Amino acid sequence: MILKFVAATRLRIAFQAIALIVFGATAIGSAQQPSSAPAQAQQPANPGSGQEAQEEESSSRRKAKPKDYKNWSFNVGGGGNLTYGTTTHFARGGGGVIAAGVARNYSKYFGFRLDFQWNNLPLRPAALQLAQAPGGSNHVYSFNLDPIINLPVSKDWGGYIVFGPGFFRRSGKLDSSQAVLGSSCNAFWNWWGTCSAGSIPINKDFLSEGMNQWGYNVGAGITRKLRPNVELYGEFRFEHGSHSGNTTDYRPITVGVRW
Numbered sequence: 001m002i003l004k005f006v007a008a009t010r011l012r013i014a015f016q017a018i019a020l021i022v023f024g025a026t027a028i029g030s031a032q033q034p035s036s037a038p039a040q041a042q043q044p045a046n047p048g049s050g051q052e053a054q055e056e057e058s059s060s061r062r063k064a065k066p067k068d069y070k071n072w073s074f075n076v077g078g079g080g081n082l083t084y085g086t087t088t089h090f091a092r093g094g095g096g097v098i099a100a101g102v103a104r105n106y107s108k109y110f111g112f113r114l115d116f117q118w119n120n121l122p123l124r125p126a127a128l129q130l131a132q133a134p135g136g137s138n139h140v141y142s143f144n145l146d147p148i149i150n151l152p153v154s155k156d157w158g159g160y161i162v163f164g165p166g167f168f169r170r171s172g173k174l175d176s177s178q179a180v181l182g183s184s185c186n187a188f189w190n191w192w193g194t195c196s197a198g199s200i201p202i203n204k205d206f207l208s209e210g211m212n213q214w215g216y217n218v219g220a221g222i223t224r225k226l227r228p229n230v231e232l233y234g235e236f237r238f239e240h241g242s243h244s245g246n247t248t249d250y251r252p253i254t255v256g257v258r259w
Contacts, residue, residue, distance in 0.1 A: 068108050069105050069107065069108040070105060070229070071104065071105055072102065072103070072104060072105070073102070073103045073105060073111075073258055073259065074100075074101070074102050074103075074258060074259055075099070075100065075101045075102075075103075075115075075233065075256055075257065075258035075259075076099065076100045076101075076256050076257065076258075077097075077099045077100075077233070077235070077254040077255055077256020077257070078096065078097055078098050078099065078254065078255070078256065079096075079097040079099075079252060079253045079254040079255055080093070080094055080095065080096060080097055080252070080253055081093055081094070081095045081096075081097055081119050081120065081121060081250045081251065081252050081253075082250065082251040082252075082253070083121065083249065083250050083251070084238075084249050084250070084251060085240075085247060085249035086191065086247050086249065087121065087191075087247065087248055087249045087250060088249075089124070089126070089127070089187070089191075090123060090124060090126075090127040090138075090188060090191050090192075091121035091122060091123060091124060091127070091138055091250075092121075092122055092123075092124050093250075094122070095119060095120030095121050095122050095139070096119075096120045097117060097118070097119055097120075097252045097253070097254055098117065098118040099115060099116070099117045099118075099252070099254050099256065100115070100116050101113055101114060101115035101116065102114055103148055105150075108150065108152065109149060109150050109151075109152075110147070110148070110149060110150070111147075111148050111150070112145065112146070112147055112148065113144075113145075113146050113147075113148040113162060114143070114144070114145050114146075115142075115143070115144045115146070115162075116141075116142070116143055117140075117141070117142045117144075117239075117252060117254075118139065118140075118141055119139060119140045119141075119142065119239075119250060119252055120138075120139045121138045121139060121140060121170075121248075121250060122137070122138065123136050123137070123138050123172070127188050128174075130186050130187065130188035130189075131174055131177055131179065131188050131189070131192070132177050132178040132179045133174040133175060133176060133177045133178075133207075134175050134176060135174075135175040136172060136173060136174035136175055137172050137173055138170070138171075138172035138209075139170075139171065139172065140168055140169065140170045140171075140239075140241075140248060140250070141168070141169040141171075142166055142167065142168045142169070142217075142239060142241075143166065143167045144162075144164060144165070144166040144167075144217045144239075145164055145165060145166075146162040146163055146164035146217065146219075147162070147163065147164060148160055148161070148162050149161045149162075155225070156224060156225045157222070157223065157224060157225075158222070158223045158225075158231075159220065159221065159222050159223065160220065160221050160223070161219070161220050162217070162218070162219045162220070162221075162237070163216070163217070163218045163219070164216065164217065165214070165215070165216055166214070166215050166216055166217045166239065166240075166241065167212070167213075167214060167241075168212070168213040168214070168215055168239070168241030168248055169210070169211070169212055169213075170193075170209070170210075170211045170213065170241070170248050171208075171209060171210045171211070172192070172208070172209045173207060173208045173209075174207040174208075176207070177206070177207060179200055179206075180200070181200055181201070181202045181206075182199055182200060182202050183199060183200055184198060184199055184200075185198055185199060185200060189206070190246070191246060192206075192209050193209045193210075193211045193246055194206040194208075194209055211243055211246065211248075212243060213241030213242055213243040213246075213247075213248055214241065214242070214243070215239070215240040215241035215242055215248075216240055217237050217238060217239045217240070218237065218238045219235055219236060219237030219238065220235070220236060221233050221234060221235035221236070222234055223258070226257075229259050230257060230258075230259045231257065231258050231259070232255075232256075232257055233254075233255070233256055233257070233258055234253075234254070234255050235252075235253070235254045235255075235256075236251065236252075236253050236254075237251060237252050237254075238251055239251070239252065
């Protein structure tokens, strides 16, 4: 009986020890669990994703700004002429102007412009009297290649300046003339350009003139925007051509559109 009592006592102590070990292990595990959760929560976010977001935002801010000018622009117009210089003595103002041009722009403010003009310079009655002619015609074809400086003033208004070399072709024709061939030239025949060695030529059609001249032009204009790509312009120029001391001077006033 004593042996049985001792065995039962040892068995009970062993079960109590096992239960104590299991309970202790459970308590330790439950105590360690909360400390691991904050550690996981404190892990930093992926640094790569934040950097990519910043790069995308900065790239969107650096979008290319659209150009505020056109590489090419064109213009057409018409108007009238005023004469000055020697030309005033033989041609009157009021003749018509037909103009067309194209410009290559390198910025909002600067470019190069090529213009063609047809300018009518009607002969004065005093010139026809010197020519002993009942009537006649006179006009100039010109080409001007100019730097153009654009001067924006507001959203709708602007201005520009042009200046540069020019080529002029002056031509005309008299209906008839009672002038005597071989006689001395007067001021009209010298300006007309058919005088030869101080006299009216015998072997040349002196009724027609055709003279090439080189010179320059200076002008300015104002613009008024009608549509986003269409402008109304008004322009005033000084035109001067010369050949062997013979000059052509006039001032065209032109109104037109450019786009």
